[in-house]
Structures are given as structure tokens and as C-alpha cells.
Amino acid sequence: MNQIIEPKGISHCSVYDTEQSWYNLLTEDEKLLIDENSVTLVFKKGETVCKRGAFASHIYFLEEGLVKVYLEERNKNLILMLSTKNNLLGLASIYNGNNKLPYTIATYTNSRVRMIDIQIFRQLLKQNSEFSFHIINLLNEKTAQIYGRFFSLTQKQLHGRLADILLCLANRIFKSNTFELPLSRSDMGDLTGMSTESVIRMMKEFKDDGLIDIHCKSIELLDIARLERISEFG
Amino acid sequence: MNQIIEPKGISHCSVYDTEQSWYNLLTEDEKLLIDENSVTLVFKKGETVCKRGAFASHIYFLEEGLVKVYLEERNKNLILMLSTKNNLLGLASIYNGNNKLPYTIATYTNSRVRMIDIQIFRQLLKQNSEFSFHIINLLNEKTAQIYGRFFSLTQKQLHGRLADILLCLANRIFKSNTFELPLSRSDMGDLTGMSTESVIRMMKEFKDDGLIDIHCKSIELLDIARLERISEFG
DNA sequence: GGAAAAAACTGACTTTATACAGTTATTTTT
């Protein structure tokens, strides 16, 4: 009856994937306002969508593509999250205490980004509380994911962190145990907080142990259960 | 004219300190609603205010005291942030996709916490968009701080991380270069992602280098400029 | 005020992970 429920292991995943439901919370007038004050841009693979330190002028809605949101400083990079299509990005700059972008966004694949005027977005948040409640939920969902990754990267060692990110890629991004990795080994390092060499060695080790299969950029997860155990025990 | 502005170094600090202005954005009726649906509890030093995994039933307003917000798992702890008085805590559980608390909160000093019914809080967010806009800003401010700490803990080494946290304690929490540290060395470890022994060794090193002075729990920062340089160069 | 407990500290050792310096393979460019 009074079963002890241990909270589930702190997850690691920081991929943000929700539906476009925010848009449907707007009135027709508000939708029109967004439409009139936004423009869709196409970015090629590898391009920078926005850069940390620049003035925050837009909220980004990723209509298509895969991007990374990251911090860079003195050739140290940290990928805060990956985002697939149908996600709002740049929400952190709604807070206008400091109206500079807190991170850089760059594409991994050809992408389509709707750039929404940030003042309009702020205005809508102030006037439509159903909408802003939804945005609060999005922010909190993201934060929860960041916490998980924060824990993973600071408390687990290489094995656990790599397992974390492989599971995350399979479950959240590619929704399949077999996928073509658009990230370089160096990006995998920025995502897991380890050096490129360590990523390579660790992945080879996983391969030798029969946990995954790698052919160049193509990755297959073979033993999910064991990867999960590795993730859990760090 | 076209001066190149380098974005300032990624800061580390994750102490959350704002005014009680959220309350003043409510109407009289709404204030009353909060008052009627909240209760103030007193916690002694070292007590747990709420525990990760429990059902999220309240938003916490810290009226007085100093607390840590942290994750714990398998004797690995990570302090997500410290909070001084006049801060809202537990906002992460407004997102009700998973209505469990995502972190544990415990006190460092005797504290007074106003516990606000979470349903009421959600209701107010949904009905008062000025209020929810303010909460969005609070969330974003916090997130920016978490990002900074995330970068610090994953990309800097011990020197940098310790310098970060010492500067943070002085600037944000105690607002003085001399302070009595209520955190144990072990807590400093949980805050900086290092072992207790490393904290001790590193602090001794800082003392030997004339950067700080320590007498037991009392700490004085002697050379802020050099600490900042250490923080910056990791 | 003194015993017990907890926290702070120390030194030796081990593990973990990065750095460096190359080589090989794969893309991209012309």
C-alpha cells in the first residue's frame, strides 16, 4: 500500500520538442499580428542563425531543420540544447534586463526559421495570459531538461554522459535506434562536455562492447537496456 | 565608431535575488486570494522544505533565510542555486506535465517560507497576464544564471569554479567581501562540482596565494581583480 | 563543561580525462 516511490533517475536529455500549439492560443487578430511582424528565412547547413551578444530582436520559430543552441568562449563550447522543428527558440531573451542574446544558434541541416519581432511577442505575452501561461510551461519544460543535463555533465563520468546523449538522440531527435548523425565528434564533445578524442575512444569502447554499431556517421543502438544502466550509474 | 564589443565572459553566478514586485502586480482581489490560500511556515537551519519527487503542491516564497535548491541521487549532489530572501521558489513545477517536484529545497539558516497553493498560483497566471509576464522574466533570469553556471562547471577547472563561486557569494548573497559562510566545505563541493577535499585544498591554495583569507567559517576576499581573472581563464 | 559527533583538513595513491603529435579516412573544392 504505502509503497516507497523512488523518483526516477535524473535524466539527461535536453532536446526540446513540442507542438505548434502556442500559435493556436492566439486570437485571429493576434495571429495576424504575428504574421505581419515575422519573416521566414532559410539557412543552409552550418550557418549561424543568431549570435550571443547581439541585440535580441526576434524570437525564432524553427519550422524545419535541426539546430544547436550553444555557448562559446575562448574555444570552449557548450551546447545547451539541440532543437528539432516546431520549436520556439530565443525565448530567454524575452527577459529584457539585458537585451542581448544569451546564446548562439547554428544549423546542422538546411533549416527554415520564422523570425518573430520580439516586441510583438512581448506585447502578446502581456495581453494574452493563456498564451503566456503556455510559454511559461515551455520554459519550465526546457529548464527541467537543462537541470537533467546539468546533473549529467557535472556528476557522471564519460560512459554515463555518452550513454545519456546517445539515448537522447535516439529517443528525442531521430525517434529511431538507427540514425545518421549530423553532428561531428567535436560537437558530440561540446554536447557531453568531453574532448573530441574522448568521444571517439568512448564510442569505440561502446562499439567493442556491443552496445552500439557505428559506420562512420551512421549509428545504431544495439543494447538499449545496458545503455540505460550505464546512463544511470554514471 | 564601429567598435567591436566582445560579449562579457560567461558568468557563473546562480543566486536568485529579486524584489517582491510580483505581488504588487496583482489586483486587491488576487492578493486576497493568495493570502487566503497560503500559509507561512518557519524552518530551522538544515531542514528540508520540499523534496524532489513529491507532488508539487505549492509555490514557495522565501520571506526570510538562505536556502539551497538541489538535486540528489546516489550520494551525488548538485546545488542548482542558492536563494536569499524575497524569492519565489518552486516555479519549475508550474509546468504540470509531470506534477512532481524536480528538486529538493533545504535551509542553511532559520527561514520563513510562505507556501502558496499551486493551483491558485496557476489560476492567477492564467488570468493576469502582467503577472505572468513578470514570472516569465523571473524564469528567464534564472535560466540565464543556470546557463552561466552550467558553462562554469563543465568548461572551467577547479580554480575557475572556486573563484566563480566565491565572487558570487560576495556579490550576490552577502553583498560584502567579508562573510561568514553558512555552507560546509561539502556543500561548496556540491555547488562547484568538486570533491570536499578539492574544495579544501583549493581554498588553502587561494589563501596561500593571498587571494582570500579564511578563519574557519569566516571568509574575506582580498584580491577581487585576480579572482576575476582566475574566473575568466578557467 | 565534557563527551560524542560532525566537519575540516592532510598526504599518498589511483583514476579519469585531456593534450599533443601524429596518421588515416572522408569530404569538399576546383
Add this chain to the structure above:
DNA sequence: AAAAATAACTGTATAAAGTCAGTTTTTTCC
């Protein structure tokens, strides 16, 4: 299709940080 550039990989050396086992100091509590 060849050349150049980039990315992937390998082995060795080195540094960074943690663990362990113990001592000293400080705090707590009867």
C-alpha cells in the same frame, strides 16, 4: 578526378581531480 581541407582516429604522455585512510579541529548536545 585530383588536390586540399576537414574530420576521424590512435598511442603516448601528462595533468587534473577524486578516493581513501587517517588526524585534527570545531560544533553539538546532554
